[in-house]
Amino acid sequence: MNFFLEAFAWLLAPEQWQGAGSLLALLGQHLGTTAVAVAVAALLAVPLGWYIGHTGRGREIAVAVTGAARAIPSFGLLVLLVLLLGVTQRSEAALITFVILAIPSLLAGAYSGIEAIDPRVVDAARSVGMTEWQVFARVEVPLGLPLLVGGLRTATLQVVATVTIAAYLGLGGLGLPIISGLALRDYPQVLGGAVLVVALALALDLLLAVAQRAAVARGTRE
DSSP states (O other): HHHHHHHHHHHOGGGOOOOTHHHHHHHHHHHHHHHHHHHHHHHHHHHHHHHHHOOTTTTTHHHHHHHHHTTHHHHHHHHHHHHHHHHGGGGHHHHHHHHHHHHHHHHHHHHHHHTSSSSSHHHHHOOOOOOHHIIIIIIIIIHHHHHHHHHHHHHHHHHHHHHHHGGGGGGOOOHHHHHHHHHOOOOHHHHHHHHHHHHHHHHHHHHHHHHHHHOOOGGGOO
């Protein structure tokens, strides 16, 4: 019990939230890295996923690629990219790693959202004279949005958890207290850092769960 009390005492200490290396600054770094990685992954994966969902082309390849990407160990990939790009490019290596981890969930969410739409709804849109672009923009994207947001939710949580290891490369984030605490054998600090990462993940999950619920079209809500 004292161990947990010490961890929360460390978390609540005013000096931990002040200065350039404060927990607040580390939280900002963690969120910033996560946001950039997920945004880049979305720019790459979502248009491709929509194309696959709308046309049905390349689905087998997409499923195979996303399945393989999910099996890649994140820390191993990070180390490999650092070795390939060089130590001076470790920030770029970390970003590429996080983008690769986010792509599968976003890609799957984009194409599965469109595939899940009742074909009769799409046929009805075409029968009233909508062009393919109008069918895509007015029917498929809005109705497929909940699954896309679900993919965004999964991708964000994966990246938030994995950004923690960026501290091994001296890139900051909430993994830094954990890494530093392990080196110093300061286990209350390690637990405090872990609690912060978990709290951040839960907060983002709750926020995106609300967004996913709000993305459901009014006429299809239960």
